[in-house]
Amino acid sequence: MGLVETFEPIPVDAKGRFTLLDRLGGGGAGSVFLARDNALERLVGLKVVCESGRVEAHKRARLLREARAIARVKHDNVIVIYDVGETSAGEVYIAMEHVRGGTLREIQAHLELEDILDLYIQSARGLGAIHDRNIVHRDFKPENVLIDDASNRAVIIDFGLAGIDQTRSAGGGEEPVTRAVGGTPGYIAPEQARGEVTPASDQYAFCVALWEAVTGERPGPGGARSCATPGPPAWLRGILTRGLSPAPAKRWPSMNALIQELERRRRWLRSWPLLAGVDLEAGTGSREAPFAWAGVVVYRPEAWRARANMRWSRALTSLLTWVNSS
Template sequence: MDSRYVLVGLLGGGGMGKVYLARDEVLDRDVALKVLREQYAEDWELVERFEREAKASASLNHPHIVSVYDRGRTAEGSYYIAMEHVPGGTLKDLILKEGSMEAAEALRLTSQVADALGVAHASGIVHRDVKPHNVLLTAAGDAKVADFGIARAASKVSLSNSSRVLGTATYMSPEQAMGDPLGPESDLYSLGVVLYEMLTGKVPFEADSSVGVAMKHVSEPPRPPREKDPEVPEGLNAVVLKLLQKKPEDRYSDAAELVADLSRLEEGLAPVFAASRSASGAETTRALTQPLAPAPVHGNPGGAHRGFVRSPRRRRARLLAAVLVALLVLLGMLGVGLSQSSGGSMFGSVGKAVEEAEQALSVGEGEVPKVVGLTAEEARGRLAEQGFGVAVERSKSGAEDEGRVVGQSVPGGQEARRGSRIALTVGGGPRTVKVPNIVGMTPEKAQTKIDEAGLKLGGRKEAPSADVAAGEVSAQDPAAGKEAKLGTEVELTVSSGPPAASQPQRVEVDVPDVSGLSVDEATTILRAAGCEPAGTKTETSPEPEGTVIGTDPPMGTAVASGTPVILVVSGGPGVPPAGDPSGGPAAQPATASPDASDSPKFPSKPAPSAGPRADDPQPSSQKPTPSPPEPTSPEPTSPEPTSPEPTSPEPTSPGGATGAAPPSTTPSPPSVPASTAPP
């Protein structure tokens, strides 16, 4: 085809065209080639829209949108679009094969489709044909939205022919069934039908004809998904019913609001914007795991309609629309049919009439004021003055934006229907989270847990632990369960194993005052204080003998528990010098001779220590001099049984003097008497 694409096989077909698997010979890749049906090739208005939307689709670059590579016309006159080939089949195929799916999977796929629709809506493109047939699945199970280009061109076709052109009316929004102008809310309604089908395996409305299904979309409230399957979480049930509101302004105002609620549900939080109603009309919105507070709406605590109580005029307008719809249903049942006219379908004409009636009876559209930068209360008041409701969602922000509007769903200066609700994103300041418990984990596992909580891993140190195995976290700061701002660093202490027994923890104690006590009493007190008695030593002291007079280290000194302490004990006032084991009296000095006062001072010769001299002329004239005790002998020497022999005086020479000899200090045999010096 077109000298570039080789058709491999037919992948499927729709109301507007067929889809082929083709090989791009230029870029050597597989593509999906969508070819417009021949009967529409001569409809220049349709072809122009087809090409315009193909260009717009090619400009959409998003991981959940099927990429459009090329567009052209064959030699035979057929228009085609070459796009990304997604081999995983369609979401419809999966539902038909497996029926309902797990809520978490349905939520994940819905978020991906909503993201894709949000990108398209921001570019001014309304899909108009959101259904599971147009959601393709990759091999990894991710969603990709297709058919942005063709679906918009179908707006001029009548509903009576829609079973051939659009497939079915199963996924149509009420305004699409009525032929009204379509906006992003229409795509969101259709996505709500898709989500309903994913959760229950069934669509919300079924009838024998496309007209019957369309009328149910317009006038009949859907049965809540939880009534069909109680396993559907209540929070997700609320989102579905929010999407399936009859009036566009009662749904999510844009895909961003929907994605915000879905993200909150994934985190186990309450949806902000969803306001579900049971079949009886009672509000049933709840969170997945906790009661769901209604979206913050001021002016209407019941939350019935985006923050505003309907005026009687708006109720009359709705009544008028309901009467017209009932009339159309009756005409359909009578077989009148719906024929195409120059101005569009009969549904389109009636829809325009209803729209005009509502505009005449309601407040119409108005310019949305810019409120970014204002406080939440200021923004609420400014929007209320213009007739708009408010829904507030808190989001993480810097401290300077806390409490102020950082975004609004409808930009300032744009037109919106009065009575609709404007979603405001208000800065909630730095978000806080609970610090997870990581004690007992390895550092690697602890870091994963910290990252998942939105925190950061801080410093790390090691310390002994008797309770936690080596290599595992034994302590953390901040502690588990504490509130911390996102990005807060968590400090880790990692166990190095049990503490060594040879290195007990040091505990300081003071050496107690034990002065005046006995050794036994002092020993008891030392042990009680944490010191280790290490013996005694004796010192001369006027204190009673055996009394403690000091310690070593001194009393009052701070020491480690178990430090040895020596007791200093008084030995009394007469304790002998160290090394005198005998305990005898000290040696007395020798006395000088009575007549030696006028003699020169010469050292005297040693006196004999024992035995009388045979030639001693005066044995009794000299006072006896006792021998001193042995100073260094290891054993005491018994004294001589007889008193020491008197020593004879030295003969006096002329002009001389006789000196007394000092006592002998060394033990020896009886010494020989000193000789007399010559004159």
């Protein structure tokens, strides 16, 4: 019987390096425990993948290979993996950094837009870091991001579905990686549903999650707005809509490109806070509607004349009121 079926405070592996202390949670893919690293005398999170002891040796080898690939990623916004191996029952375990805090899902409903953007940009940096190592997460969602209570650091976790982009590591460009669908319904990119996964699939899931964090609802296909909610601010909606394009090639070139655009627009809004709520969306069909160019609100000539006439009318009314009261 494996560690997932029955929890006892016993050594995990034959060498006795890790000792289980408490069960933190789990699901169909395995369980996560609080454990003590007896060699380095520190607390760790220990994920035990339940299926690995009951399947073919090649699948167990793949789980170990991918866990070791993730362990080579060194980034503040990616969970630190200390060790991978097999339990005495033949299950794969992953010993990782113990982050004290809740998930992004648990806290995002109580945050202002600026704080939401900060945590999601941190998460995007983590995704960018794993993409740089030719790894695709394949299941990004708010539940898979922990927020450290002490530092407010966002940490991407749960790489149980992660896959190595073999074609990119071989120097062949960003070609599809065909594997099981995986992922979570509502966040899965169209190509991932077909079994083709690239880093652009993580970008799609990220944009779904950020849209949901800001509005409370997930977007429709291609970034369509729900009638029940107003949608994100237009400047953000434009960024997310591109990341939600059904065709991966039409999304942002990389997570780093998406991050740069989010940060550029956020800096602009900090400089012009009064325009944070202004609808900057272009192409609405209204001749009077403002549009954005290079981060600047530009009004069409018809709109300028209408507003100028309104200002003169108000000034004349104020002058007449002052004269009559004198």
